[in-house]
Amino acid sequence: MAYTVAQKIIKAHLVKGEMITGLEIAIKIDQTLTQDSTGTMAYLQFEAMGINKVQTKKSVAYIDHNILQTGPENADDHLYIQTVAKKHGIYFSKPGNGICHQVHLERFGVPGGTLLGSDSHTPTGGGIGMIAIGAGGLDVAVAMGGGEYYITMPKIVKVELLGKLSPWVSAKDIILELLRRLTVKGGVNRIFEYAGEGIKTLSVPERATITNMGAELGATTSIFPSDEITYEFLSAQNRETDFVELKADAGAVYDETIQIDLCTIQPLAACPHSPDKVVLVSSLKDIKVDQVLIGSCTNSSYVDMMKVSKILKGKNIPEEVSLSIAPGSKQVLSMLSKNGGLSDMIDAGARILESACGPCIGMGQAPSTDAVSLRTFNRNFKGRSGTVSANVYIVSPEVAVASALTGYITDPREIGIAIKVDMPEKFTINDNLIISPAEDGTDIEIKRGPNIKPFPKAEKLKENVGGKVLTKLQDNITTDDIMPSNAKLLPFRSNIPYLAEFCLTPCDENFPAVAKENGGGIIIAGTNYGQGSSREHAALAPLYLGIKAVIAKSFARIHKANLINNAIIPLVFENTHDYEDIDVMDELIIEDAAEQIKRDVVIVRNITKGVKYKTLPEVTQREKEMLIYGGLINLMKNKKKDGE
Ligand code: MIC
Ligand code: SF4
Numbered sequence: 001m002a003y004t005v006a007q008k009i010i011k012a013h014l015v016k017g018e019m020i021t022g023l024e025i026a027i028k029i030d031q032t033l034t035q036d037s038t039g040t041m042a043y044l045q046f047e048a049m050g051i052n053k054v055q056t057k058k059s060v061a062y063i064d065h066n067i068l069q070t071g072p073e074n075a076d077d078h079l080y081i082q083t084v085a086k087k088h089g090i091y092f093s094k095p096g097n098g099i100c101h102q103v104h105l106e107r108f109g110v111p112g113g114t115l116l117g118s119d120s121h122t123p124t125g126g127g128i129g130m131i132a133i134g135a136g137g138l139d140v141a142v143a144m145g146g147g148e149y150y151i152t153m154p155k156i157v158k159v160e161l162l163g164k165l166s167p168w169v170s171a172k173d174i175i176l177e178l179l180r181r182l183t184v185k186g187g188v189n190r191i192f193e194y195a196g197e198g199i200k201t202l203s204v205p206e207r208a209t210i211t212n213m214g215a216e217l218g219a220t221t222s223i224f225p226s227d228e229i230t231y232e233f234l235s236a237q238n239r240e241t242d243f244v245e246l247k248a249d250a251g252a253v254y255d256e257t258i259q260i261d262l263c264t265i266q267p268l269a270a271c272p273h274s275p276d277k278v279v280l281v282s283s284l285k286d287i288k289v290d291q292v293l294i295g296s297c298t299n300s301s302y303v304d305m306m307k308v309s310k311i312l313k314g315k316n317i318p319e320e321v322s323l324s325i326a327p328g329s330k331q332v333l334s335m336l337s338k339n340g341g342l343s344d345m346i347d348a349g350a351r352i353l354e355s356a357c358g359p360c361i362g363m364g365q366a367p368s369t370d371a372v373s374l375r376t377f378n379r380n381f382k383g384r385s386g387t388v389s390a391n392v393y394i395v396s397p398e399v400a401v402a403s404a405l406t407g408y409i410t411d412p413r414e415i416g417i418a419i420k421v422d423m424p425e426k427f428t429i430n431d432n433l434i435i436s437p438a439e440d441g442t443d444i445e446i447k448r449g450p451n452i453k454p455f456p457k458a459e460k461l462k463e464n465v466g467g468k469v470l471t472k473l474q475d476n477i478t479t480d481d482i483m484p485s486n487a488k489l490l491p492f493r494s495n496i497p498y499l500a501e502f503c504l505t506p507c508d509e510n511f512p513a514v515a516k517e518n519g520g521g522i523i524i525a526g527t528n529y530g531q532g533s534s535r536e537h538a539a540l541a542p543l544y545l546g547i548k549a550v551i552a553k554s555f556a557r558i559h560k561a562n563l564i565n566n567a568i569i570p571l572v573f574e575n576t577h578d579y580e581d582i583d584v585m586d587e588l589i590i591e592d593a594a595e596q597i598k599r600d601v602v603i604v605r606n607i608t609k610g611v612k613y614k615t616l617p618e619v620t621q622r623e624k625e626m627l628i629y630g631g632l633i634n635l636m637k638n639k640k641k642d643g644e
Contacts, residue, residue, distance in 0.1 A: 002249035004156050005225050006191045009131045009246070013114050015148040021155050021255060022189075024620040026148035027131075030057045030113040032140050035100045037065040037361070037485065038118035038535055040077045040494040041455065042137030043084045046144050048633070052441070053089040055146030060108055060434075061085045062093040062100035066490050067356045068363050073491035076449025080494075087441035090144075097433035098329025098355040101125070101297040105208055106237055106331055107431065111226035112244045116143045120215045120534040120558060121297050121378065127208025128233070129226030129246050131191075134215060136536035136562040138632055150622060154191045154220040155255035161198025163263040167418030168411075171206035172299060172376065172396035175213040176268040177260060180278035184476060185528040187217025188557060190256075194224045195248060198262045203423050204233035205301030212298045213378045216275040218531060218556055236427050267411050269374075270394035273382040274476065281399050284409040290371035292323045292404035294397055295353065296360040299376035300328025302335055304397045306421040309341035311401045317349035323404040324365055326353035335428050362386035362486035374409065376400050379532065381480045383506055386487065452494045456544040458567035458631035461597075465548050465569065466589035466607075467521030469582055471508045475526035479559060481506045482530065482538040496540050503541040512545060520546015524582050527552070530559025539566045549590065551604065551615055553579060564623045567631035569593070571602055571615035578613040582606065594628045 003011065010019060010027060017025035032054070034042050039061055046054075061081050066074040078095060085092040093103055100117070101124035109115065111129030115122060118140040125132030135149065143149050159178070165171075178192075192214050194207070202210075207224040214222030224230075226246040234243045267281040294300075294308055305327050317323045325345055327333040333355050336342040346352060359365035360377045366386025367373040373385060373392045380392035393409065402412035412418075438444055473481075484502050485493075492498045504511040504523075515521060523542070529552040530538060539562040542550075549569040553576050563570045569590075573579055582588075586608040596602040597617050604613045619627065629635040 002251035002253070004193050004248045004252040004254060005129065005246050006131060006156050006193050006223050009112055009114065019153055021153050023153050024150055024622065025153045026150045027114055029116045029143040029149050031108065031115045032056055032059040032143050033100050033104055033115065033117040033119070033122065034061050034137070034140060035065050035119050036063045036077060036081060037490055037493050038137045039081050040452065041536065042118050042141045043081060044452070044455065044494070045138050045141040046088065047084065049141065049145050051145045054144040056144055058091065058108060059089065059144050060091040060093060060104065062103065063095040064099045064356045065361055065363065066493070067095055067354060067358065068487055071491065072449065073451040076451050077494060079447045080449060080452065082435070083444060083446045086435065086438050087444035087446060089437045089441065091437060092435040094433040094435065096330060096355065098331070099297045099300065099357055101212060102300055102328035105204065106329060106427065107434070110242045111230055112246055116140050116149050118534055120532065121212050123214050123219070123221040124208045124212040124297055126211030126214070126221055126223040127204050129224060129230055131221060131223060133221050134534045134558055136534055136558060136565055138536060138565050139561065151220060152189055154189045157190050157192050157256045157258060158254035159192050159194050160196035160257060160259045161194060162196055162259060162261045163198055164201045165262045165265060168398050168413045169265050169267055170396040170398055171202060171209040173265050173268045174260060174262065175210045176270060176278045177265055179216055179270065179276040180268065182217055183276040184216060184274060184531055185218050185554070187214060187219030190219050192219055192222040193248070193254070194222070199224060200229065203303060204230060205303055209298055216378055218528065220557060232423065236424055238429055267396065267399050267413070269399065269409070270380060272391040272393065273380055275379060275394055281395065281409060282411045285411065287372055287409045289321055289374055289403050289407055289409060291367045291373040292321060292400050293359050293365060293373065293375045293377070294400050295326030295328060296357065296377040297328065298378040299397050300326060300332065302332045302427070303421050303423060305332055305336055306341050307419060308397050308401045309336065309344040310419045310421065312348035312350065313344040315348050315405055317404055318407045321404055321407050322351070323349065324351040324353050324359065326358050327355050329355050330433055331427055334430065335424070338428065359385065361490065363490065364487060374400050374403050381478045381532065383484070384480050451492070453497060455496050455540055458543060458634065460630040460634065461567065461594050461628045463593065464589055464591050465593040466587065467548055468518045469524055469584050469586045469588060470515050470518060470521040471504060471511050471523055472582065472584050473507055473523065473525040475553070476528045476531055477507065477525055478532040479530055479535055479538040480532055483535055483541050485535065493537060496537065496544050499537055500541040500544045503545060515545035515547065520548060522588050523547055523550040524579065525550060525552035526579065527554045529555050531556040534558045536562040536565070539563045539568060543568060564619060564626050565632040567627055569597070569617065569627055571604065572618050574614040574616055581609070581611065597624050597627055
């Protein structure tokens with residue numbers, strides 16, 4: 001039988017189920033990654049499992065999100081993660097070492113392997129030929145403990161790249177083109193597998209820019225084959241022994257095919273406030289720019305940074321523009337500092353930021369009121385920058401730097417002859433910010449700061465589940481809406497009672513108060529509910545507020561899994577018109593809930609209006625059990641008790 005690259009890796013890691021599209025499968029996870037804003041919770045859950053040492057081939061804990069230390073909370077959480085990592089067999093990447101996805105690609109990713117990360121952009125690893133998937137912290141904790149990871153076998157989409165990009169057009173424009181065509185929900189339950197002669201023109205970091213932003217399509221993951229370009233990258237990282245060749249078999253069958261002729265792509269931009277509002281950069285040319293930010297896990301590689309520094313060399317940023325640059329890792333920063341690239345940036349007037357997520361998650365650099373901000377990042381959801389009135393555009397490094405120089409959104413083809421940067425033959429390797437775990441962690445004491453509060457526990461499903469409709473939301477609600485994360489809130493990622501006070505407030509200011517007054521209830525939403533990040537806080541905060549079910553037109557993958565892990569029932573309207581019928585404060589009830597969930601159709605009765613709605617749980621057998629037993633932790637406890 002002929003297999004695609006993704007199928008080959010899945011097959012080699014298949015623990016349960018069959019590789020049939022739409023059916024549940026379980027795969028063995030080789031590597032895990034966590035970052036600090038989801039990591040604290042993941043390690044608390046790992047500790048609760050009582051396993052001494054991680055069972056993976058490699059697990060790495062990164063510190064890159066909660067970097068501003070304006071009080072003790074973040075530093076306390078970092079110390080917790082550092083000590084937990086040392087004790088339980090996990091590598092620890094210290095603050096300053098860089099953004100998890102960039103560093104993982106450089107130092108740890110292995111073609112042909114599986115990677116599960118508590119961050120939605122984990123698919124960055126697909127650039128090196130891994131099946132790399134983002135998940136909630138609890139799923140990552142289970143994988144660290146040696147447990148399998150469950151997904152619905154996705155459709156495999158072949159993305160055939162033809163030809164070669166024109167000068168000034170870059171990898172970012174390829175993924176923006178896909179977002180333009182498919183939208184933020186176009187990738188749900190799909191793996192995008194890149195193929196065609198065009199892939200040979202893309203280096204590993206460029207491939208990673210594309211797989212990284214596959215997350216914005218809602219995809220399960222994205223992947224490139226592992227070829228001579230992958231070998232060159234690994235060899236430049238002194239990791240040639242990690243190389244294995246991986247290509248699709250002749251005659252491999254894909255569920256869908258998309259063709260992109262690279263020669264026809266032009267510089268693109270995603271307009272406020274969604275990564276799929278993509279237009280030609282040239283159509284935005286009179287828009288004045290206040291802020292330009294270059295970096296993030298999407299575009300902070302050595303080559304990206306060198307392009308930027310070469311364009312900036314000998315020039316000056318105009319007085320009205322603020323340009324900040326965050327190289328993605330210590331490796332990149334160190335190489336820029338040695339070859340003079342960094343001084344070219346500084347001399348042009350750029351502010352150099354720490355190698356971390358920084359402004360991408362609102363950790364500083366919030367733009368001024370009503371500002372236009374151009375970013376090489378991957379998400380431009382309203383308010384994510386820290387300034388609700390800001391207009392954020394997502395662009396390539398080339399567009400960002402050209403615009404920073406002119407002060408207006410600029411098609412870089414207008415500023416002269418394109419510069420070329422080659423991949424280095426050897427990267428500078430210095431892993432002194434990566435701390436190895438202890439051989440024997442028995443005597444390591446875990447340091448827990450006062451910021452760590454117990455997390456809410458889900459309960460066994462009651463016979464009748466009901467409550468008032470607390471809020472009614474539109475399409476494409478993001479996890480940034482459900483659980484806002486900015487510099488003020490991120491330090492409280494291990495304090496759910498505090499965070500719950502802000503749950504859904506960007507959409508409905510009174511939501512936490514109304515939820516409390518009514519002793520919890522039900523959320524009604526449109527399509528693609530919970531798109532964006534992997535943060536399980538977007539399920540834990542609603543759990544704390546007593547949310548029993550979310551009834552939506554459709555759900556985003558990771559958020560739906562997080563709801564189920566925490567026993568909040570996700571239900572999909574069979575008839576989307578029923579959405580219109582429901583009003584806030586209607587009293588809904590699901591009678592005989594467990595039996596209904598088992599039968600795959602759940603009738604929701606609207607007591608206030610005296611009508612019934614047919615909804616579909618769209619869950620697997622295992623997920624049904626989770627909902628009935630009260631979430632993943634309770635299910636695991638029960639299975640242990642039963643000796644399974
Ligand atoms: C994001 O880009 O939204 C984040 C912050 O990296 C999140 C993780 C988090 O909320 O901590 C993600 O992408 O999963
Ligand atoms: Fe960090 Fe932004 Fe990447 Fe999320 S998207 S991991 S916040 S750089």
